[in-house]
Amino acid sequence: xxxxxxxxxxxxxxxxxxxxxxxxxxxxxxxxxxxxxxxxxxxxxxxxxxxxxxxxxxxxxxxxxxxxxxxxxxxxxxxxxxxxxxxxxxxxxxxxxxxxxxxxxxxxxxxxxxxxxxxxxxxxxxxxxxxxxxxxxxxxxxxxxxxxxxxxxxxxxxxxxxxxxxxxxxxxxxxxxxxxxxxxxxxxxxxxxxxxxxxxxxxxxxxxxxxxxxxxxxxxxxxxxxxxxxxxxxxxxxxxxxxxxxxxxxxxxxxxxxxxxxxxxxxxxx
Amino acid sequence: xxxxxxxxxxxxxxxxxxxxxxxxxxxxxxxxxxxxxxxxxxxxxxxxxxxxxxxxxxxxxxxxxxxxxxxxxxxxxxxxxxxxxxxxxxxxxxxxxxxxxxxxxxxxxxxxxxxxxxxxxxxxxxxxxxxxxxxxxxxxxxxxxxxxxxxxxxxxxxxxxxxxxxxxxxxxxxxxxxxxxxxxxxxxxxxxxxxxxxxxxxxxxxxxxxxxxxxxxxxxxxxxxxxxxxxxxxxxxxxxxxxxxxxxxxxxxxxxxxxxxxxxxxxxxx
Numbered sequence: 001x002x003x004x005x006x007x008x009x010x011x012x013x014x015x016x017x018x019x020x021x022x023x024x025x026x027x028x029x030x031x032x033x034x035x036x037x038x039x040x041x042x043x044x045x046x047x048x049x050x051x052x053x054x055x056x057x058x059x060x061x062x063x064x065x066x067x068x069x070x071x072x073x074x075x076x077x078x079x080x081x082x083x084x085x086x087x088x089x090x091x092x093x094x095x096x097x098x099x100x101x102x103x104x105x106x107x108x109x110x111x112x113x114x115x116x117x118x119x120x121x122x123x124x125x126x127x128x129x130x131x132x133x134x135x136x137x138x139x140x141x142x143x144x145x146x147x148x149x150x151x152x153x154x155x156x157x158x159x160x161x162x163x164x165x166x167x168x169x170x171x172x173x174x175x176x177x178x179x180x181x182x183x184x185x186x187x188x189x190x191x192x193x194x195x196x197x198x199x200x201x202x203x204x205x206x207x208x209x210x211x212x213x214x215x216x217x218x219x220x221x222x223x224x225x226x227x228x229x230x231x232x233x234x235x236x237x238x239x240x241x242x243x244x245x246x247x248x249x250x251x252x253x254x255x256x257x258x259x260x261x262x263x264x265x266x267x268x269x270x
Numbered sequence: 271x272x273x274x275x276x277x278x279x280x281x282x283x284x285x286x287x288x289x290x291x292x293x294x295x296x297x298x299x300x301x302x303x304x305x306x307x308x309x310x311x312x313x314x315x316x317x318x319x320x321x322x323x324x325x326x327x328x329x330x331x332x333x334x335x336x337x338x339x340x341x342x343x344x345x346x347x348x349x350x351x352x353x354x355x356x357x358x359x360x361x362x363x364x365x366x367x368x369x370x371x372x373x374x375x376x377x378x379x380x381x382x383x384x385x386x387x388x389x390x391x392x393x394x395x396x397x398x399x400x401x402x403x404x405x406x407x408x409x410x411x412x413x414x415x416x417x418x419x420x421x422x423x424x425x426x427x428x429x430x431x432x433x434x435x436x437x438x439x440x441x442x443x444x445x446x447x448x449x450x451x452x453x454x455x456x457x458x459x460x461x462x463x464x465x466x467x468x469x470x471x472x473x474x475x476x477x478x479x480x481x482x483x484x485x486x487x488x489x490x491x492x493x494x495x496x497x498x499x500x501x502x503x504x505x506x507x508x509x510x511x512x513x514x515x516x517x518x519x520x521x522x523x524x525x526x527x528x529x530x531x532x533x534x535x536x537x538x539x540x
Contacts, residue, residue, distance in 0.1 A: 008286060009380060016381070017290055018283040085382055087389025090529065096392075097533050110279060110387045110494050111286070112355055112380035115395050119357025120378055122366075125385050126403070130428055131396050156422060158400055224380050259360065263367050 002073035002099050004086035006111025009224030011041050012049040015081075019109045023050050027076040030069065034059040034168055035091050036083035037187070039222060039245050046081070054081070059169045066095060073104045084113030114223060114249055118161050121218045121230050121251060122263030128161055129153030129254070134195050136165040136188070144202040150252050151210040157255035162199075164190035164248050189246035192219035196239035196250070211235060211252070218251040218267065219243055233269035241269070272343035272369050274356035276381025279494030281311050282319040285351075289379045293320050297346040300339065304329040304438055305361050306353035307457070309492060309515050316351070324351070329439045336365060343374045354383030384493060384519055388431050391488045391500050391521060392533030398431055399423030399524070404465050406435040406458070414472045420522050421480040427525035432469075434460035434518050459516035462489035466509035466520070481505060481522070488521040488537065489513055503539035511539070 003022050008014030015023070023029055031043045031054050047054040057069070057080065072078050086092050086108040099106045119125045130153060132146040146162065153160045167188040175183045196217070203211040213236035221229040221243035229243050238250070256264070273292050278284030285293070293299055301313045301324050317324040327339070327350065342348050356362050356378040369376045389395045400423060402416040416432065423430045437458040445453045466487070473481040483506035491499040491513035499513050508520070526534070 006382065010288065013288040013291070014286050014380070016278060016284050016286050018280065020287055021283070085386045085389060088386065088395065090394060093389070093392065093394070093529060093533060097529065100533075100536055107496075108390055110284070110382035110390075112276065112382055113386045115386040116355045116358065116383045117380045119355065119363070120380075122363065124360060124363070125358065126401050128400065130399050130426070133396070152426060156400070226377075259363060259367065263363060263370075266370055 001077050002070060002104055002106045003077065003079045003109065004092055004096065004106065005079055005081050005109045006085040006113070007038060007081050007083050008111040009038070009084060009114065009117055011038065011225065012046050014111065014224065016109060016111060019111070020050070022109060023079050023081070024052070025077065026079040028055070028072065029053065029079045029081065030055045030057040031081045032057045032083070032092075035089040036166060036247065037168065038083050039247060066098070070095075070099050070102055070104055073099065074102070085111050085115070088113040088115065112224060114163065115161070117223050118220065118249065118251065120223055120228070121220055122267065123159050123218070123251065123253065123260050124257070127157070127159055127254065127257070129156060129158035131161045131163060133163045134165060134190065134198060134250070136167070136190055136194070137198055137201070144205070147202050147206060147210060151208065154210060154252065154254050159254045160252040162195060162250040162252060164192070164195050164250065166190070166247070190248065192221065192238055192241065192243045192248045192250055195248070196235050200235060200239065216253040218253065218264075219248065220251070221245070221248045223249070230267045231269050232264045232267040237269050271347050272340060272374055272376045273347065273349045273379060274362055274366065274376065275349055275351050275379045276355040276383070277308060277351050277353050278381040279308070279354060279384065279387055281308060281495065282316050284381065284494065286379060286381060289381070290320070292379060293349050293351070294322070295347065296349040298325070298342065299323065299349045299351065300325045300327040301351045302327045302353070302362075305359040306436060306517065307438065308353050309517060336368070340365070340369050340372055340374055343369065344372070355381050355385070358383040358385065382494060384433065385431070387493050388490065388519065388521065390493055390498070391490055392537065393429050393488070393521065393523065393530050394527070397427070397429055397524065397527070399426060399428035401431045401433060403433045404435060404460065404468060404520070406437070406460055406464070407468055407471070414475070417472050417476060417480060421478065424480060424522065424524050429524045430522040432465060432520040432522065434462070434465050434520065436460070436517070460518065462491065462508055462511065462513045462518045462520055465518070466505050470505055470509065486523040488523065489518065490521070491515065491518045493519070500537045501539050502534045502537040507539050
């Protein structure tokens with residue numbers, strides 16, 4: 001059996017009791033470390049908590065070597081630990097499909113992900129439109145299709161959850177080209193600050209009034225951890241805020257209802 | 271401290287390790303049984319698993335008597351257990367606010383909810399638009415504002431998660447009027463079958479082609495439990511399917527991407 005086990009958002013204790021029981025009985029335990037991380041929670045820390053080996057399934061493993069892992073799950077129990085919920089990323093849906101094609105039974109053990117835990121910011125989950133991803137602008141590569149989606153959500157009165165770029169184990173292209181060898185860049189996690197700057201840059205270009213400096217937004221960091229940070233302010237204000245350690249996300253606010261307004265006051269920027 | 275603890279979607283073992291630790295150390299433990307239930311998991315079963323008393327916070331308690339519970343949390347540790355994630359329902363956001371107003375510290379312990387676990391049906395969470403609620407039609411009360419929202423999602427190529435009506439501890443109005451006493455109706459959970467019938471009824475009235483009998487949909491039941499059921503078919507087909515025990519939800523499919531199509535084949539109606 002292949003188990004896809006959600007780790008939730010906080011630390012090693014945010015796994016469910018069911019998930020922990022499965023981890024303890026599996027023959028092999030892998031941590032998927034490519035699509036997301038638990039800040040401050042390493043494979044070693046998980047291994048120490050579980051009392052067993054936890055192998056790292058990084059980008060290469062997930063994208064190329066995963067077939068072997070699925071094959072193993074034909075005859076043994078293999079757990080793949082995933083930050084958040086197992087179905088939060090396309091990578092894991094693809095994994096599910098590959099296992100099914102090989103007739104390997106798969107079971108998912110759900111957990112919180114930013115897609116539902118964002119409710120902690122005081123906005124109703126039922127008033128969110130489509131979620132968008134904000135990619136890191138690099139050189140001339142400044143894709144801005146998220147702008148239209150935020151506009152569409154806003155015009156329907158809906159909030160938009162913006163997931164910020166993560167780059168883990170990306171090969172340095174310059175070194176690859178010049179020296180022909182693979183050297184990995186250090187991991188990168190986009191901050192609320194950077195995201196706000198990019199959003200205002202796109203507004204400047206488009207001039208449609210969707211993401212003006214005074215647009216009300218909420219920046220969040222480390223949701224689900226004790227040191228989580230939730231700040232409500234304008235785009236321009238949040239662009240000046242330091243949210244500390246990753247992971248960060250941003251919400252562009254749509255129409256606000258009375259209960260939401262009252263809650264937001266508690267997160268108002270000082 | 272007031273702890274809002276998500277129970278997730280399956281059974282008593284879907285609480286997180288962190289949540290369980292808090293439950294064990296709290297002075298009082300309440301189960302919120304008004305906005306959702308874990309099918310087959312009673313307060314008694316939770317109590318037996320935790321090894322301690324679990325009191326039932328029903329509709330009356332949550333809507334009227336909750337102030338006392340919050341007051342208690344000023345000086346002791348009180349846990350309120352909530353099916354899914356603590357911020358999945360307005361009721362809990364309201365509770366959070368009331369606690370804050372009384373200067374009572376609140377901590378949420380997140381978990382899976384249908385809002386993210388619906389990813390198990392094979393559709394990408396990033397391709398969902400606004401979630402809608404389908405209320406049970408009764409007599410002339412047949413509100414259909416969900417139709418427009420599904421239409422708006424569909425025209426943007428987005429999927430729609432439809433949450434189906436739940437009625438727990440609702441006073442029987444007829445008995446109240448005629449006999450002046452409060453008698454509660456048995457709990458009611460809308461089935462996929464009923465939801466499909468209502469959706470097609472609204473289509474019949476509106477005739478805008480959004481929810482025709484051949485509209486592709488996914489019916490799900492008991493997501494997160496071992497006996498979960500996921501069936502992909504047309505609205506008319508799902509209207510004939512028995513999904514068994516609650517809780518049920520329905521997804522109206524928007525534009526489908528290749529990976530989604532491949533996964534959906536595994537859930538195709540037989």
